Amino acid sequence: MKKIEAIIKPFKLDEVKEALNAIGIQGMTICEVKGFGRQKGHKEIYRGAEYVVDFIPKIRIDIVVDDNLVDTIIKTIVESACTGNIGDGKIFVYPVEEAVRIRTGERGKEAV
Amino acid sequence: MKLKSITLTGIFSFIPFSAFAEEIPSINTGNTAWIIVATALVMMMTPAGLALFYGGMSRYKNLLNTFAMTFIAYCLASVVWVMWGYTLSFGTDINGVIGGLEKLFLSGVGVNSISGTIPELVFLMFQMTFACITVALAIGSVVDRMKFSSWIVFTVLWLTVVYAPICHWAWGGGWMFKMGALDFAGGNVVHINAGVAGLVLCLVLGKRHGFGKEAMFPSSVTLTALGAALLWFGWFGFNAGSALAADGIAASAFMVTNTSAAMAALGWMAAEWIRSGKPTVLGIASGAVAGLVSITPAAGFVNLPGSLVIGLVAGVLGYFSVGVLKHKIGYDDSLDAFGVHGVCGIWGAIATGIFACPDITSTASGLVYGNPKQVVIQLISVLGTAAYSAVGTLVVIFITKLVTNGIRVEKEAEILGLDNAVHGERAFEID
Numbered sequence: 001m002k003k004i005e006a007i008i009k010p011f012k013l014d015e016v017k018e019a020l021n022a023i024g025i026q027g028m029t030i031c032e033v034k035g036f037g038r039q040k041g042h043k044e045i046y047r048g049a050e051y052v053v054d055f056i057p058k059i060r061i062d063i064v065v066d067d068n069l070v071d072t073i074i075k076t077i078v079e080s081a082c083t084g085n086i087g088d089g090k091i092f093v094y095p096v097e098e099a100v101r102i103r104t105g106e107r108g109k110e111a112v
Numbered sequence: 113m114k115l116k117s118i119t120l121t122g123i124f125s126f127i128p129f130s131a132f133a134e135e136i137p138s139i140n141t142g143n144t145a146w147i148i149v150a151t152a153l154v155m156m157m158t159p160a161g162l163a164l165f166y167g168g169m170s171r172y173k174n175l176l177n178t179f180a181m182t183f184i185a186y187c188l189a190s191v192v193w194v195m196w197g198y199t200l201s202f203g204t205d206i207n208g209v210i211g212g213l214e215k216l217f218l219s220g221v222g223v224n225s226i227s228g229t230i231p232e233l234v235f236l237m238f239q240m241t242f243a244c245i246t247v248a249l250a251i252g253s254v255v256d257r258m259k260f261s262s263w264i265v266f267t268v269l270w271l272t273v274v275y276a277p278i279c280h281w282a283w284g285g286g287w288m289f290k291m292g293a294l295d296f297a298g299g300n301v302v303h304i305n306a307g308v309a310g311l312v313l314c315l316v317l318g319k320r321h322g323f324g325k326e327a328m329f330p331s332s333v334t335l336t337a338l339g340a341a342l343l344w345f346g347w348f349g350f351n352a353g354s355a356l357a358a359d360g361i362a363a364s365a366f367m368v369t370n371t372s373a374a375m376a377a378l379g380w381m382a383a384e385w386i387r388s389g390k391p392t393v394l395g396i397a398s399g400a401v402a403g404l405v406s407i408t409p410a411a412g413f414v415n416l417p418g419s420l421v422i423g424l425v426a427g428v429l430g431y432f433s434v435g436v437l438k439h440k441i442g443y444d445d446s447l448d449a450f451g452v453h454g455v456c457g458i459w460g461a462i463a464t465g466i467f468a469c470p471d472i473t474s475t476a477s478g479l480v481y482g483n484p485k486q487v488v489i490q491l492i493s494v495l496g497t498a499a500y501s502a503v504g505t506l507v508v509i510f511i512t513k514l515v516t517n518g519i520r521v522e523k524e525a526e527i528l529g530l531d532n533a534v535h536g537e538r539a540f541e542i543d
Contacts, residue, residue, distance in 0.1 A: 044329075045388050046169075047398065047448065048435025051327040 001096040001112060002070050006061045007033065007089040008081040013059050019080035020063070023072060029062045039087030058089060064096050064112050140229040146358035147234050153349025154241035158186040158248050161346050164339030165401070166252055167539075169394070169447045172331040173529025174256045175539035181251045181263050188267045189244035194218055197243055198236045200276035201284050208287035211280050228356055238353060239283075243275055246302045252449030253310030256320050257526050260534050262519035266512045270309065274504035278305050278497055293493035294468055294476050294486065296365065297354035299409025299461040300497040307454020308501040311445060316509050317519060319444035321526050331539070333394050340397035344373055347404045351411035364472050365411035369404065372423035376403025379427025384435065395431065402430030402452050406460035410467065413476040418467030425463070426456045458494055465490035 008016060013030065020028065034055035041054040065073060074091055082088050099111040163182040170178040189197070196216055203211030215221055218236070225232035247267050254263075281288040282295045295301060320328070330336065351369040355362035380399025385391040406426035407419060414422065434451040445451055465487035468478035477483040513519050520526075525533035532538070 045390065045392065046330055046333075046394055048388075048431075048439055049328070051329065053327075 001064055001099055001109065002067055003094040003096050004061075004063045004065065004070060004073055004077075004091060005094065006063075006077050006081070006091045007035065007058050008061065008077070009083065009087060009089060010057055010059045012081045012083070013061075016061065016077055016080045019076050020073065023076055025063060025065070025069075025073065027063070031060050031062075033058050033060045037087070037090070056087065064099055066109050066112060137226045138229075139226055139231055140357070142358045143228075143356065144230045144234055146362070147230050147238050147353055147356060150349035150353025151234065151238045151241055153346045154238070154245065154353065155186075155346075157343050157346035157350065158241070158245045159183045161339050161342035162245060162248055162251075164335045165343060165397070166255065166336075166339070166447050168332040168335030168337070168339060169330045170255045171328055171529070172539065173531055175331045175531060176535055176537050177260070177530035178251065178255050179539075180260065180535060181255075181258075182248045184260075184264060185248040185251065185267050186244045188264060189247055189271055190240060192268055192271050193240040193243050194236070197271055197276055198239065200272065201239065201243075201279040202236070203284070205280070205285040208281070208285075208290060210277050210286070211284050230356065235356070238356075239279070242298055242302060242350075243271055243279070246275055246298070246306050247271055249302070249306035249449055249453055250310040250313060252447035252453075253314040253445045254317055255446045256530065257317055257520055258313075259516060259519055259521050260530075262512050262516040265515050266508060266519070269508045269511060270505065273508055274309065274501055275301075275305065277504075278500060281496070282493070288493045288496065291489055291492065292486075293489050294413055294464045295409045295461065295493070296412040296464075297351045297408045299405075299457050299464065300493055303405050303408060303453040303457030304461065304494060304497045305501045307450040307452075307457055308498045309505040310449030311443070311454060312502050312505040313509065314443060314445045314450075316506070320446065321523060323444050324442070330394065333392075333397075337393050337397045340400050344370075344400055344404060347373070347408075351408060355412055361412045361473060364415070368414055368416065368419035368422075369407050369411055371416065371419040372407035372426065373400045373403040375420055375423025376400060376406065376427035376430065379403075379424045380431045381427075383428045383431040387431075387435070398434070398448075398452065399427040399430060402426045402456045405453055405456040406463065408457070409460045410464040413464055413468040413473050413478070415467075415469045415472055418463070418469065418480075422460065422463045422467065426459060429459055430456050458498075461490050461494045462487060 034057055036054055036056055039056055041052050041056060044051050044053055063073065070093060077091060098107065100107050101111040159182060163179045166182060167175050167178045198218065199213050199215035200211050203214055206212055221232050227235035247270055279301050280286040282293065282301045283289065347369055348366055352362040352366040355365055377396050377399035380402060381391045381396050384395040403423040403426045406422050410422060430452050433455040434448045438445060438451050464478065466479045468476040468486060469481055470477045478486045509519065521530065
């Protein structure tokens, strides 16, 4: 099992979600995060006090799946989340040691 | 036909009666109704207008504390005023310095007491709302770091020691009034007074932790803009109500107040747009308030051209005072009580001496209308107010420090946020 962690631009979330649903992925967890890479922040001015806002809001999507689905999912996310501009985000893949479905107690591949 | 003319004669014969009853002072119901309404308008300026205006500019973690200080200032001033504030301000003059104590606890002021053409109770209530907002204005300089208990003690002492005398000097028959200083609705008494007090407070309190290094975002420019709009609305009561009558001067004050506010909002917006590249809503709202502050001493004395100039200068001056000067000098007047109220109040007071037009109030004439001496008189009143406010505020701070064992919150409380540390509350239920 692998965990796919995708950090994307917030306005792309619906598109990514639809694209993943279309290939049969029914579950995911998201959270609102902030960060930056090469995308610079922006300036805000309040009565002459200038602040640089470095951290840009992003959405992080976590999906845990069986190994054989990883490549399809990466391809799907890249296609649906890409705008071609700096700040599109990144995808990381982690190994997952165990997964449990709380309602039934199922473990391993049956749980994802 | 005959019955009709008898009836009409009967009705019309009662009207001149009141004009001949000059020996017995009586109330004018039109004036009374207006001043009651004006009082309610000014009342709203403190716990609603100012609280929102300042609260929106405070950091989120201190939003409620800012509200609390403003709200409680209104409550404290309400009570102090009717106990001893009114008599000290408007009691019988003692050497031009202070009023007597004959109306302590409103002694002798009853249902039938009259002040001018309105019930004395209405007059003193109207004046009370001015005391309330004046002390609340100083909050702008101290947000994020003052002890709540200290604020309460400070408010009570400051109203007694600083506000009441200055109010007496300008409006209660004291030396500024006798000298001929013009202050229609409180340029000196309210804005310069509060602005200087705020400046002294922020210098004694010291800068906020992280000032100049950390980002200190306003919690909500939306709330601030709403507060500014409520202040503008209430200011019609503040300025037009200071005519103490529902008459032509009130009408004139009404018109110039709106004009100055609008010009100043445009002026601040233009100055900011040119200098920083973006017109901010905070700037527009601040500009409106700057214009309202500046027109306050001049409201019943200047005409349209005067108000256009006063407003425009107020907006631009306010912007530079707050957006440029403060950063250059580096003092932490958190929400610009001095930068807006102090500086624009001083401009307004001097501008009154320049633009006062005898067509409006026949006894008030300024530089433009051949009376340059008025500018000098205004300057003296400004200096007198500023000097006394500074010294008086320092004394009050000193006593407050003793009574409450220091006026600044602990560093951990300041970092945590006063909504949590002082009140145990959150402003909004958001994640």
